[in-house]
Amino acid sequence: MSETLSASRCTADDTARAPRAHGTRRTLFRHATGRANELAWGLTESGVPDVRLGRRDTLLRSGTRFEALYVIRAGSCKLVVTNPDGEEHIVAFCLPGEVIGLEALGSGVHATTAYALEALTCWRIAAERVDMLLRHNGAFARAVVDVLSLDVGRGLRALTMLGTMTAAQRLASFLLDLAERYQQLGFSGSAFELRMTRTEIGDHLGLSTETVSRTLSRLRTDGLVSVSGRSVRLRDRTALGQILLHGA
Amino acid sequence: MSETLSASRCTADDTARAPRAHGTRRTLFRHATGRANELAWGLTESGVPDVRLGRRDTLLRSGTRFEALYVIRAGSCKLVVTNPDGEEHIVAFCLPGEVIGLEALGSGVHATTAYALEALTCWRIAAERVDMLLRHNGAFARAVVDVLSLDVGRGLRALTMLGTMTAAQRLASFLLDLAERYQQLGFSGSAFELRMTRTEIGDHLGLSTETVSRTLSRLRTDGLVSVSGRSVRLRDRTALGQILLHGA
DNA sequence: CGTTCTTTTGACGATCATCAAGTCCCGTGG
DNA sequence: CCACGGGACTTGATGATCGTCAAAAGAACG
Numbered sequence: 001m002s003e004t005l006s007a008s009r010c011t012a013d014d015t016a017r018a019p020r021a022h023g024t025r026r027t028l029f030r031h032a033t034g035r036a037n038e039l040a041w042g043l044t045e046s047g048v049p050d051v052r053l054g055r056r057d058t059l060l061r062s063g064t065r066f067e068a069l070y071v072i073r074a075g076s077c078k079l080v081v082t083n084p085d086g087e088e089h090i091v092a093f094c095l096p097g098e099v100i101g102l103e104a105l106g107s108g109v110h111a112t113t114a115y116a117l118e119a120l121t122c123w124r125i126a127a128e129r130v131d132m133l134l135r136h137n138g139a140f141a142r143a144v145v146d147v148l149s150l151d152v153g154r155g156l157r158a159l160t161m162l163g164t165m166t167a168a169q170r171l172a173s174f175l176l177d178l179a180e181r182y183q184q185l186g187f188s189g190s191a192f193e194l195r196m197t198r199t200e201i202g203d204h205l206g207l208s209t210e211t212v213s214r215t216l217s218r219l220r221t222d223g224l225v226s227v228s229g230r231s232v233r234l235r236d237r238t239a240l241g242q243i244l245l246h247g248a
Numbered sequence: 249m250s251e252t253l254s255a256s257r258c259t260a261d262d263t264a265r266a267p268r269a270h271g272t273r274r275t276l277f278r279h280a281t282g283r284a285n286e287l288a289w290g291l292t293e294s295g296v297p298d299v300r301l302g303r304r305d306t307l308l309r310s311g312t313r314f315e316a317l318y319v320i321r322a323g324s325c326k327l328v329v330t331n332p333d334g335e336e337h338i339v340a341f342c343l344p345g346e347v348i349g350l351e352a353l354g355s356g357v358h359a360t361t362a363y364a365l366e367a368l369t370c371w372r373i374a375a376e377r378v379d380m381l382l383r384h385n386g387a388f389a390r391a392v393v394d395v396l397s398l399d400v401g402r403g404l405r406a407l408t409m410l411g412t413m414t415a416a417q418r419l420a421s422f423l424l425d426l427a428e429r430y431q432q433l434g435f436s437g438s439a440f441e442l443r444m445t446r447t448e449i450g451d452h453l454g455l456s457t458e459t460v461s462r463t464l465s466r467l468r469t470d471g472l473v474s475v476s477g478r479s480v481r482l483r484d485r486t487a488l489g490q491i492l493l494h495g496a
Numbered sequence: 497c498g499t500t501c502t503t504t505t506g507a508c509g510a511t512c513a514t515c516a517a518g519t520c521c522c523g524t525g526g
Numbered sequence: 527c528c529a530c531g532g533g534a535c536t537t538g539a540t541g542a543t544c545g546t547c548a549a550a551a552g553a554a555c556g
Binding site for chain 2: 533534535536537
Binding site for chain 1: 501
């Protein structure tokens, strides 16, 4: 695998590598996703990959009954919560290997809508199968509990910082998180394509489109990153980490 | 149960009533807690209530190995995440009936430190017992998964709003959430004692102490609440809901 | 090749953090 | 019982950050 990463190459690669569980990290927003490795279980027996979607297609819709879990094989998607006013907020971007739909296990109803950001391939684990495995397979149940528990922990860290972080901190957090996730997938952690627009990043981080753009420009003139459209190269990850910890 | 609620009465009452599961709510910060009713299971057999703490005592410490889950019988506590700089952020306030420590199931290490805000009594479910129940008791596993899943869903809604809410919205959210939780416990939802300082509220909501104070004053002069020290009375919950949805 | 979406940059104003000063509340010890 | 001290709370003034409005350049797509 080459060190540089073009959008097409990443998208074309359809194997979700089993990522290792990771320790405490200081970045945001891995929410409601979770990793597939512990769940490989439910998949090995289920056989064929299932769902194929195109850009802007809907994988599942908030408010609908829980019918299946999905594990991303290739592509990426965004998880959106719509509030009563109709405003949309992006609560997570999901990459290959991540599990979608776990948040619906408790209520039986999906809390988020998942839109494909590009061509998307997913495994599907039907609800009945999830139920059955949870009841009769202690190891599977434990795996699900672990994934959920890790998600809650990540959410705690996210909440910790969201109220108080500056725009630069949020972007540093966002970029470092993406870098680490790509790296765990076997791609370069220092150069990658963003799959989402500036507006979507802003929706995710609680910033306006303009602030996202301005802050990225500032990081670029400061020499911390190279940005050209959706292509990003992290030039000084240590400095980004410093921004994350100690502010702009 | 009288409609008014003094601090002493609430504290003295040592029965965690089984609260019903609730539907979608628009308020923040029920994170990493979860409700006891589904877990009554692990308790009925375990017998005696266990831990008793005083104000400022530590129930469990972030970074330590997971040794037990705790369910609050009486009193309240705060969950704190400490970042590498030593800054503390309060990620949740927990009331009777809520479960503490679930976020450590996955990693085996606690992500938060729990400090008692007042006299605190908890049930304790030892880790081995949790393990055993998860493995051999499908209903228990399912209950844990449900509680965690609901927590993740709440976390998603919290993340949705945290980045974009104004000070007034955050406080409205905070007060309405507390009101609903007290009501579910059988206390008044319109008049209650705050158990935490203004500074702690600010730490929780991502606001400065001064802004918390100023915003409460503004809500008071607008006739939405009565505030006198730690005593709060919500005079117009509908208007508070409007602030939460549509801003100041 | 034009239309539309995305991105960038500038100017201005609102919100909120910070600094500062003063008041209230509560526990402690005289 | 009262005086003292320290923390909690309130209120004001000022400045920084970031959202909004606006305009224009660039990229994608039919």
